[in-house]
Amino acid sequence: MRDCPIEKPLVSNGYTLEMTPNRLGWLQPTNPNLPIEQLRAIYRQHGYLWLKGFFEREDIMNFRHFFFTTISSAKKSFFEIVQSQEYEDFCTMPRLWNFYQAFMQGQPYLHKRKIIRFNLPGESHCTGGHYDLIYLRAGTDQLYTSWIPLGDTPIEMGGLIYLENSDALGRKMEAEFSLKNADLPLEERINAYNRNMRDGGWISTNLVEMAHRFQSRWLIANYDAGDMVIHSPYMIHAATQNNDDLNRIRLSTDIRYQRVDDTIDQRWAKNWVPDDNL
Numbered sequence: 001m002r003d004c005p006i007e008k009p010l011v012s013n014g015y016t017l018e019m020t021p022n023r024l025g026w027l028q029p030t031n032p033n034l035p036i037e038q039l040r041a042i043y044r045q046h047g048y049l050w051l052k053g054f055f056e057r058e059d060i061m062n063f064r065h066f067f068f069t070t071i072s073s074a075k076k077s078f079f080e081i082v083q084s085q086e087y088e089d090f091c092t093m094p095r096l097w098n099f100y101q102a103f104m105q106g107q108p109y110l111h112k113r114k115i116i117r118f119n120l121p122g123e124s125h126c127t128g129g130h131y132d133l134i135y136l137r138a139g140t141d142q143l144y145t146s147w148i149p150l151g152d153t154p155i156e157m158g159g160l161i162y163l164e165n166s167d168a169l170g171r172k173m174e175a176e177f178s179l180k181n182a183d184l185p186l187e188e189r190i191n192a193y194n195r196n197m198r199d200g201g202w203i204s205t206n207l208v209e210m211a212h213r214f215q216s217r218w219l220i221a222n223y224d225a226g227d228m229v230i231h232s233p234y235m236i237h238a239a240t241q242n243n244d245d246l247n248r249i250r251l252s253t254d255i256r257y258q259r260v261d262d263t264i265d266q267r268w269a270k271n272w273v274p275d276d277n278l
């Protein structure tokens, strides 16, 4: 599946990605059963870990089913699902909790602001290029994002893509923003939308220009239900538009963990609600 040909152009916010080997590559999968020290080493080296088959496929498909049956029968609205016990249980399931406990060597803390996204085929907007610490500056940077596709997500459905080797770049950018932001009042300094940031906190929505500017490649993947990617808060990522011929909805969740005894960005200690400005 990894090196299969790409049949359709990949488009992100209206820009068609260049399909040349120095602008586009493949995300490297990792076996989740490797020893934990090896997983840490790969994560440090790449800024991400694509853990193939981390979950039982059935656990993911059950949650997908719960989401769609609940919403289509109007039992709960989208944001009621975001706040539901079922979703909380999914995000704290032993498979995840025990993994993070071992990986971080400490008691895990799950940020309460947990995000579910669904992207319909044909939508013209998708996630722009960014790194997560832009939105979480008031806490530790020993932070891990889990991006979990809730169903098979082949490339044409617009899964997450990563700018190769961009952890170092994100660190450099954040150091520059810290300098620029140093004189701002605290609340503005930690805000992703302050006067020194681009609108929406994106580095850019033009991924073609970004790949040129940073002389890098976007790494793409065919995700299966059961996979999980974890990425560092400095790793630059984005998405492509859902262009699925089978008309499937791209459903995913992104949730963030850290050690409970590291500084917690309290702005994220509340459920995600519309217009929370984070």
Ligand SMILES: O=C(O)CCC(=O)C(=O)O
Binding pocket: 117, 126, 127, 132, 145, 146, 147, 160, 237, 238, 239, 252, 253, 254, 255
């Ligand atoms: O799923 C997406 O489109 C964006 C997810 C994201 O930005 C993240 O996982 O940090």
